[in-house]
Amino acid sequence: VSLALSEALTRLFDVLTLQAGYNANTVIAGTAVLGAAAGVVGTFVFLRGRALISDALSHATLPGIVLAFLAGAALGIETRSLPLLLAGATATGLIGVALMHALTRLPRVTEDSAIGAVLGSFFGLGVVLLSYVQNLPLAGQAGLHHFLLGQAAAMARSEAITIAVLAAFALVVVLYFFKEFRLVAFDRDFAAGLGWPVARIDLAMAGLGVAVTVIGLQTVGLVMIVALLVVPPVAARFWSNDVRTVAMLAGIFGAISAYVGAAASYAISDMPTGAAIVLAAGAFAVASLLFAPRRGVFGVAVAALRFRMEIARVRWLARVADGETAPDADPWLRLYLRATGLSGASGRPTARALREAPEAARNLSLWLAAITRRPEAVSMGARFGVDAATAVLPRDLLDELEGRAT
Amino acid sequence: MSIATFLQIDLPAGLTALFATLVCALAGNFLVLRREALLGDALSHAVLPGIVVGFLLSGTRAALPMILGATAAAILAATLVHFVRRYGRVEPGAALGVVFTVMFALGVVMLEQGAAHRVDLDPDCVLYGQLETVLWLVATGPESLIDPVALAQLPRELVTLSVTLVVLSALVAWFWKEIRISTFDPELASALGIPANVFRFGVTLAAAVATVVSFEAVGSILVVAMIVCPAAAARLLTNRYGSQLTMTLVLAATAAVLGYAAAAFGPGLFGSPNSLSAAGMIATFAGILLGLAALAWRLRHAPRKVAAHA
Numbered sequence: 001v002s003l004a005l006s007e008a009l010t011r012l013f014d015v016l017t018l019q020a021g022y023n024a025n026t027v028i029a030g031t032a033v034l035g036a037a038a039g040v041v042g043t044f045v046f047l048r049g050r051a052l053i054s055d056a057l058s059h060a061t062l063p064g065i066v067l068a069f070l071a072g073a074a075l076g077i078e079t080r081s082l083p084l085l086l087a088g089a090t091a092t093g094l095i096g097v098a099l100m101h102a103l104t105r106l107p108r109v110t111e112d113s114a115i116g117a118v119l120g121s122f123f124g125l126g127v128v129l130l131s132y133v134q135n136l137p138l139a140g141q142a143g144l145h146h147f148l149l150g151q152a153a154a155m156a157r158s159e160a161i162t163i164a165v166l167a168a169f170a171l172v173v174v175l176y177f178f179k180e181f182r183l184v185a186f187d188r189d190f191a192a193g194l195g196w197p198v199a200r201i202d203l204a205m206a207g208l209g210v211a212v213t214v215i216g217l218q219t220v221g222l223v224m225i226v227a228l229l230v231v232p233p234v235a236a237r238f239w240s241n242d243v244r245t246v247a248m249l250a251g252i253f254g255a256i257s258a259y260v261g262a263a264a265s266y267a268i269s270d271m272p273t274g275a276a277i278v279l280a281a282g283a284f285a286v287a288s289l290l291f292a293p294r295r296g297v298f299g300v301a302v303a304a305l306r307f308r309m310e311i312a313r314v315r316w317l318a319r320v321a322d323g324e325t326a327p328d329a330d331p332w333l334r335l336y337l338r339a340t341g342l343s344g345a346s347g348r349p350t351a352r353a354l355r356e357a358p359e360a361a362r363n364l365s366l367w368l369a370a371i372t373r374r375p376e377a378v379s380m381g382a383r384f385g386v387d388a389a390t391a392v393l394p395r396d397l398l399d400e401l402e403g404r405a406t
Numbered sequence: 407m408s409i410a411t412f413l414q415i416d417l418p419a420g421l422t423a424l425f426a427t428l429v430c431a432l433a434g435n436f437l438v439l440r441r442e443a444l445l446g447d448a449l450s451h452a453v454l455p456g457i458v459v460g461f462l463l464s465g466t467r468a469a470l471p472m473i474l475g476a477t478a479a480a481i482l483a484a485t486l487v488h489f490v491r492r493y494g495r496v497e498p499g500a501a502l503g504v505v506f507t508v509m510f511a512l513g514v515v516m517l518e519q520g521a522a523h524r525v526d527l528d529p530d531c532v533l534y535g536q537l538e539t540v541l542w543l544v545a546t547g548p549e550s551l552i553d554p555v556a557l558a559q560l561p562r563e564l565v566t567l568s569v570t571l572v573v574l575s576a577l578v579a580w581f582w583k584e585i586r587i588s589t590f591d592p593e594l595a596s597a598l599g600i601p602a603n604v605f606r607f608g609v610t611l612a613a614a615v616a617t618v619v620s621f622e623a624v625g626s627i628l629v630v631a632m633i634v635c636p637a638a639a640a641r642l643l644t645n646r647y648g649s650q651l652t653m654t655l656v657l658a659a660t661a662a663v664l665g666y667a668a669a670a671f672g673p674g675l676f677g678s679p680n681s682l683s684a685a686g687m688i689a690t691f692a693g694i695l696l697g698l699a700a701l702a703w704r705l706r707h708a709p710r711k712v713a714a715h716a
Contacts, residue, residue, distance in 0.1 A: 106703055113634050116443045116444065116631075117692075127683045270518040297489065
């Protein structure tokens with residue numbers, strides 16, 4: 001077992017460092033371009049709340065793919081023709097979305113019901129058509145099945161190049177219109193007020209989402225392509241509030257996930273490319289959820305703990321200012337005070353603590369007065385009792401409080 | 407077609423399809439009424455790694471380990487969605503989308519890397535279901551239907567599904583009033599001493615169980631159609647709680663029977679010896695019925711609108 005594992009790891013390393021041959025390298029690099037485009041375009045899919053609509057769209061492409069395959073066979077066109085299959089995919093995908101919108105306009109049908117209904121029944125129709133094709137003496141059927149879970153290894157070099165070029169084009173378009181997309185995603189009314197064609201910009205955003213979904217079908221598979229659009233932006237969201245940073249990070253996460261996933265599907269047998277890519281993206285999401293400095297689980301926990309210690313320190317200093325010198329009852333706080341040089345081994349205040357105490361006490365009483373008088377004027381980011389009240393509270397509130405005091 | 411062939415192939419597969427559709431529609435009815443249809447979609451994907459773990463640990467396709475694994479996976483998914491929403495401040499749809507696709511990917515990889523080499527649970531089953539493998543080979547004729555020895559060898563999927571259907575129906579009948587109040591007015595329910603949260607959790611759990619027991623028959627994507635379509639169609643046809651459920655079940659049964667018949671016997675009408683995917687056909691028919699219900703609604707309401715304008 002360990003031998004097999006080390007062989008697999010060696011092979012994975014070879015593939016990752018682009019030593020797996022010309023064809024594989026092209027496919028892996030092309031997939032990385034696709035991942036970058038999906039991450040950046042997906043940022044707007046995510047911001048506009050269209051994640052699940054994209055899922056319905058991608059599942060609804062299945063009947064179109066199979067019908068295009070059948071049409072190609074009937075017309076004598078090369079049945080593996082990628083543009084033909086993708087045209088079919090786009091057609092039924094859009095029909096699915098249109099039906100979904102039509103259903104939502106009826107009363108008592110919620111959007112999530114419409115999404116589930118279209119997703120499930122179009123996929124069902126696709127499965128029926130697949131089972132029909134299976135019994136026909138036609139070549140190229142295996143290629144159809146790759147559209148479900150994705151199979152990079154089955155791709156021809158020319159296909160990989162087509163996909164990379166289309167993805168790069170989508171990426172260029174989204175970067176060119178970045179400013180417009182950003183404003184429309186956040187503030188439609190303001191954008192409309194500027195005289196922008198909001199509806200058309202929004203349609204372009206949705207169109208790019210459709211384009212990337214369709215382009216990625218063969219590599220990632222229609223079952224999981226939505227993840228390539230949504231997981232990287234959600235992971236990136238943990239690191240920043242700025243759309244530019246989120247889009248850039250999402251692009252990077254998407255590219256790396258696609259690269260690693262495609263390589264893994266080459267290196268490990270029976271590894272569907274789509275699942276590998278989505279797992280890699282999922283690893284970014286989990287790592288971001290845990291370790292992003294300000295939003296991550298650990299970052300938030302550490303900040304909360306620090307705040308608890310700091311506010312306890314301020315309260316202790318206020319008591320010291322009142323003349324109390326006994327050690328605090330909380331052992332953790334005693335440890336913290338010692339570590340920060342505010343108390344000695346005995347737990348009694350040091351000279352520095354006595355020096356800082358009056359200011360801390362004054363600050364705390366200002367804060368208390370501020371939140372009892374005008375809590376709404378205190379900004380959300382300010383830390384009660386810890387930050388200097390004179391620095392973070394609004395001027396007029398401070399004047400009011402000082403006026404009271406005198 | 408002889409009686410024996412019917413008993414060996416079409417009766418077990420058809421009944422399995424029918425019961426799977428009914429179980430899903432029953433759970434789906436309450437999900438749709440609660441405006442939580444999405445949960446059916448998310449659950450059906452997210453439980454996959456749990457099903458695979460249950461399967462790998464027990465080494466069999468017995469229902470209980472898979473249900474336990476799926477329940478654990480569903481709880482993990484709910485926790486993750488909560489964390490992503492809380493820490494990432496992400497809208498619920500995106501949080502759900504992230505968690506269920508990643509867990510589904512994990513399930514697919516585990517299937518390919520772990521299970522595929524050992525036993526016969528594979529991604530094809532996840533994608534299309536395996537209705538075609540539900541057989542009752544010991545059946546020889548009508549007398550088998552009352553032969554305890556033959557009945558003992560009914561396909562496991564069929565037995566699991568019938569038990570689930572009976573238990574779920576009994577629970578719905580028993581708690582009919584409580585479910586109704588907690589569905590439409592959780593606050594009133596709490597005021598009346600009905601634990602609305604328990605029923606909410608119960609509906610979710612029922613959906614998870616329905617997904618798992620139907621999974622082998624119809625796969626984990628097609629169940630979404632079975633969960634959502636009949637209930638959504640019934641919503642368009644009636645606005646009353648009681649007839650909503652009746653209609654959901656009638657529509658589900660119609661989709662199952664028509665879908666199975668079209669897939670199994672339809673190609674024969676055109677002289678083809680092959681059959682089509684029954685699970686896919688049932689999902690298609692469920693969608694068609696929803697489309698017809700939508701058309702019926704338009705037809706019924708269009709004239710009234712004109713009258714109002716006139």
